[in-house]
Amino acid sequence: xKKSLLTLFALMLALSLALAGCSSxxxxxxxxxxxxxxxxxVMIYGRGGDSVALDPAVVTDGESFIVTEQIYEPxxxxxxxxxxxxxxxxxxxxxxxxGLTYTFELEEDVKFHDGEKFxxxxxxxxxxxxxxxxxxxxxxxxxxxFGGFEGDEGHVIxxxxxxxxxxxxxxLNKPQAPFLKNVAMSPFAIASPxxxxxxxxxxxxxxxxxxxxxSWKPNDTIVLEKxxxxxxxxMPKLDGVTFKVIKDNSSRLNALTKGEIDLMDALNPSxxxxxxxxxxxxxxxxxxxxxxxxxxxxxxxxxxxxxVRQAISHLIDKQAIIDNFYEGTAEPAKNPMxxxxxGYNDEIQDREYxxxxxxxxxxxxxxxxxxxxxxxxxxxxxxxxxxGQKVAEAIQAKLAKVNIKANIVTFEWGxxxxxxxxxxxxxxxLGWTGDNGDADNFLYTLLDKDTIDSNNYARYANEDxxxxxxxxxxxxxxxxxxxxxxxxxxxxxxxxxxxxLVHSKPQLAGASKIKGFVPHPTGSxxxxxxxxx
Amino acid sequence: MFAYTIRRLATLVPVLLGMTFIVFMMIRAIPxxxxxxxxxxxxxxxxxxALTQRLGLDQPWYTQFIDYLTGLFTGDLGVSLKTNVPxxxxxxxxxxxxxxxxxxxxxxxxxxxVNAGIISAWFQNSWFDYTAMVLAxxxxxxPIFWLxxxxxxxxxxxxxxxxxxxxDNIRVPVDPITHLYxxxxxxxxxxxxxxxxxxxxxxxxxxxxxIPMAIIARMTRSSMLEVMRSDYIRTAxxxxxxxxxxxxxxxxxxxxxxxxxxxxxxxxxxxxxxILTETIFGWPGIGTYIYxxxxxxxxxxxxxxxxxxxxIFVLINLLVDxxxxxxxxxxxxx
Numbered sequence: 001x002k003k004s005l006l007t008l009f010a011l012m013l014a015l016s017l018a019l020a021g022c023s024s025x026x027x028x029x030x031x032x033x034x035x036x037x038x039x040x041x042v043m044i045y046g047r048g049g050d051s052v053a054l055d056p057a058v059v060t061d062g063e064s065f066i067v068t069e070q071i072y073e074p075x076x077x078x079x080x081x082x083x084x085x086x087x088x089x090x091x092x093x094x095x096x097x098x099g100l101t102y103t104f105e106l107e108e109d110v111k112f113h114d115g116e117k118f119x120x121x122x123x124x125x126x127x128x129x130x131x132x133x134x135x136x137x138x139x140x141x142x143x144x145x146f147g148g149f150e151g152d153e154g155h156v157i158x159x160x161x162x163x164x165x166x167x168x169x170x171x172l173n174k175p176q177a178p179f180l181k182n183v184a185m186s187p188f189a190i191a192s193p194x195x196x197x198x199x200x201x202x203x204x205x206x207x208x209x210x211x212x213x214x215s216w217k218p219n220d221t222i223v224l225e226k227x228x229x230x231x232x233x234x235m236p237k238l239d240g241v242t243f244k245v246i247k248d249n250s251s252r253l254n255a256l257t258k259g260e261i262d263l264m265d266a267l268n269p270s271x272x273x274x275x276x277x278x279x280x281x282x283x284x285x286x287x288x289x290x291x292x293x294x295x296x297x298x299x300x301x302x303x304x305x306x307x308v309r310q311a312i313s314h315l316i317d318k319q320a321i322i323d324n325f326y327e328g329t330a331e332p333a334k335n336p337m338x339x340x341x342x343g344y345n346d347e348i349q350d351r352e353y354x355x356x357x358x359x360x361x362x363x364x365x366x367x368x369x370x371x372x373x374x375x376x377x378x379x380x381x382x383x384x385x386x387x388g389q390k391v392a393e394a395i396q397a398k399l400a401k402v403n404i405k406a407n408i409v410t411f412e413w414g415x416x417x418x419x420x421x422x423x424x425x426x427x428x429x430l431g432w433t434g435d436n437g438d439a440d441n442f443l444y445t446l447l448d449k450d451t452i453d454s455n456n457y458a459r460y461a462n463e464d465x466x467x468x469x470x471x472x473x474x475x476x477x478x479x480x481x482x483x484x485x486x487x488x489x490x491x492x493x494x495x496x497x498x499x500x501l502v503h504s505k506p507q508l509a510g511a512s513k514i515k516g517f518v519p520h521p522t523g524s525x526x527x528x529x530x531x532x533x
Numbered sequence: 534m535f536a537y538t539i540r541r542l543a544t545l546v547p548v549l550l551g552m553t554f555i556v557f558m559m560i561r562a563i564p565x566x567x568x569x570x571x572x573x574x575x576x577x578x579x580x581x582x583a584l585t586q587r588l589g590l591d592q593p594w595y596t597q598f599i600d601y602l603t604g605l606f607t608g609d610l611g612v613s614l615k616t617n618v619p620x621x622x623x624x625x626x627x628x629x630x631x632x633x634x635x636x637x638x639x640x641x642x643x644x645x646x647v648n649a650g651i652i653s654a655w656f657q658n659s660w661f662d663y664t665a666m667v668l669a670x671x672x673x674x675x676p677i678f679w680l681x682x683x684x685x686x687x688x689x690x691x692x693x694x695x696x697x698x699x700x701d702n703i704r705v706p707v708d709p710i711t712h713l714y715x716x717x718x719x720x721x722x723x724x725x726x727x728x729x730x731x732x733x734x735x736x737x738x739x740x741x742x743x744i745p746m747a748i749i750a751r752m753t754r755s756s757m758l759e760v761m762r763s764d765y766i767r768t769a770x771x772x773x774x775x776x777x778x779x780x781x782x783x784x785x786x787x788x789x790x791x792x793x794x795x796x797x798x799x800x801x802x803x804x805x806x807x808i809l810t811e812t813i814f815g816w817p818g819i820g821t822y823i824y825x826x827x828x829x830x831x832x833x834x835x836x837x838x839x840x841x842x843x844x845i846f847v848l849i850n851l852l853v854d855x856x857x858x859x860x861x862x863x864x865x866x867x
Contacts, residue, residue, distance in 0.1 A: 136580035220817035246815035414565035
């Protein structure tokens with residue numbers, strides 16, 4: 001009996017070894033000098049999902065960017081807690097008067113993690129890789145932020161040239177006002193030219209950033225270690241960062257409370273008190289760069305009537321929604337973009353909660369008896385909408401007061417998005433988190449007639465708004481741009497294709513020993529100057 | 534026996550083929566375009582169309598199915614749409630994580646479940662019997678989600694005995710070789726890490742064990758009661774044999790046959806049903822791998838992931854049938 005057990009165990013061992021041999025691609029790792037790493041000076045970041053890939057140019061999800069942000073750097077950066085442009089790998093830049101030529105002067109003592117020198121050629125090679133690929137599915141962000149690829153009619157970038165070792169000149173086909181803000185986005189970070197050969201970058205990222213890639217256990221952990229040769233003096237302060245996937249928000253908080261992780265994102269608003277009551281923990285609030293909204297399909301009756309949309313706008317009690325479902329961590333929205341973004345029109349008067357006014361508006365179009373409709377509620381929690389079902393129920397109750405019967409409808413998330421995009425939803429909840437802190441990324445992306453069938457889920461088309469938004473895209477003068485966006489918001493407010501609901505402030509929780517962590521409105525930030533007390 | 538095994542293995546082929554077909558049709562019935570989900574909300578229509586074409590999703594379903602089957606016969610499980618990595622390469626670490634967890638859960642479930650069942654039968658209608666059976670009832674109906682969070686709260690945070698999540702200490706991670714961490718840490722001679730891995734297995738293992746443990750306990754009890762009423766047991770007792778030997782030596786062997794069936798079924802179910810436990814305990818297993826694939830419409834991963842789990846399930850069932858013969862020589866295979 002004993003012998004057979006032993007044989008069985010040996011067989012299992014052999015089998016598992018053999019199986020492991022088959023799975024060389026399961027995780028990838030590079031050698032590193034572990035002996036220098038103090039495990040207590042490594043920050044463990046708990047999050048709800050894994051990265052898709054580690055090549056920032058080919059991904060579009062926040063979970064990928066938060067890792068690539070540590071490994072790579074773009075030419076210019078955003079400010080620490082805003083979207084103003086500050087130097088990155090380029091220490092200085094000049095913009096020609098016609099807004100068509102950008103000359104970047106690069107940092108000189110920078111090395112990639114593979115030892116390659118960072119210089120103008122590296123920048124050119126990266127831009128060429130994106131533009132010449134003509135591959136909208138692979139480099140989705142490049143295509144959408146720069147109007148397509150080399151040879152396309154709308155392509156913004158004419159050419160990218162090296163002038164000497166440390167100067168890069170980017171010439172544009174037409175002025176693009178948010179150009180620098182686009183260049184600062186995570187997908188346009190510069191990778192080592194050597195790493196661009198072949199297709200290894202997604203698994204073996206090589207940048208110039210404060211942390212180097214060490215290993216990746218899919219759906220579990222991504223380990224980064226300190227880049228000892230980092231070009232910024234005295235940075236990074238941590239010996240490494242490990243990203244750990246814990247899907248459930250409550251479990252993640254349990255792991256934080258126990259000290260197994262040091263920082264976590266996506267804290268449930270209802271758990272905020274648990275964190276603030278615990279002296280070993282601290283709360284962080286991400287500045288809002290999002291909008292949660294209730295959209296109407298303006299092509300569908302009765303929402304093709306402006307008065308009906310305005311009436312419903314008067315029936316949404318935003319403050320009550322914020323108090324009940326956001327624990328107060330959001331501000332009521334009146335425009336389709338948050339106040340932190342240049343061009344926000346603060347003079348617009350929000351439609352107050354007013355049943356009488358709503359009834360009056362409905363009466364003006366002969367709908368005083370009310371009607372029945374479908375209200376589509378989000379099935380998943382998003383930073384701008386922590387609990388779609390509950391918010392939908394609150395809205396449903398208010399609509400009932402003027403005899404509007406709303407049936408709450410929901411689908412699994414992928415299906416929901418697809419159906420809303422196809423225009424199947426008469427009234428739906430959705431939201432948007434900005435990419436680059438520019439008004440264009442809200443107003444044009446979400447409400448221009450060009451983006452119907454794409455992100456303009458309300459299918460809203462207004463020729464005047466379109467003219468203003470397109471003019472703003474090509475105007476270099478910032479003050480004039482802001483004026484154009486303000487005008488557009490006035491028209492949008494009047495037309496009411498949406499009821500803007502909230503600008504939420506996503507909450508993070510961390511150990512109290514964390515110093516220097518400033519959550520960025522874009523949703524990800526470098527941990528270079530984060531330290532433990 | 535050998536011929537029987539071969540025959541059983543041969544019948545697995547149509548079973549798995551049928552299952553593959555059903556899953557294939559089912560996942561294509563879910564609305565939602567994978568290309569759109571992969572490219573995100575930013576993508577242009579052209580990019581979505583191009584990706585749809587590249588993935589072959591614009592082809593008729595039968596072409597896609599035949600392509601998939603052809604791949605399967607050459608050992609190609611397809612390529613994940615999300616990660617672009619061949620599934621055959623990336624599936625093992627997930628599967629290993631779940632196998633390790635399910636193994637521990639089954640050990641807990643069998644050891645406690647069988648013994649609780651035996652003792653309940655032995656002392657029928659005693660306080661132990663009643664308590665155990667009430668607990669078993671609670672165990673079957675307990676939501677794993679809630680149980681998992683309670684375990685974390687009590688044993689990790691309040692009593693500070695065990696870790697809350699993960700497979701190893703993230704600050705001193707295990708270097709995977711086989712991806713079965715219990716074995717890996719032993720191979721590397723890292724007893725400190727072995728202890729960590731064991732600690733990490735206890736809470737999720739216990740959570741996952743609850744339902745099978747309860748089912749096994751009830752099954753063992755009723756099976757034991759039946760056997761203990763039989764003549765040969767009465768004879769053994771009449772001869773003055775000690776009750777312990779009557780129960781554990783004579784009764785158990787016969788009572789175990791239906792229990793083994795239940796154990797086999799439950800083990801299979803554990804592999805597929807570990808999703809909730811894996812979600813709560815941050816366990817990177819096959820359950821969450823398939824679950825993620827569903828929300829991402831990663832067709833090849835859903836398809837092949839389920840196929841892998843189903844294959845293991847039917848193999849376990851085969852193993853159970855073969856075990857019958859080992860337990861009870863009266864059972865003959867034809």
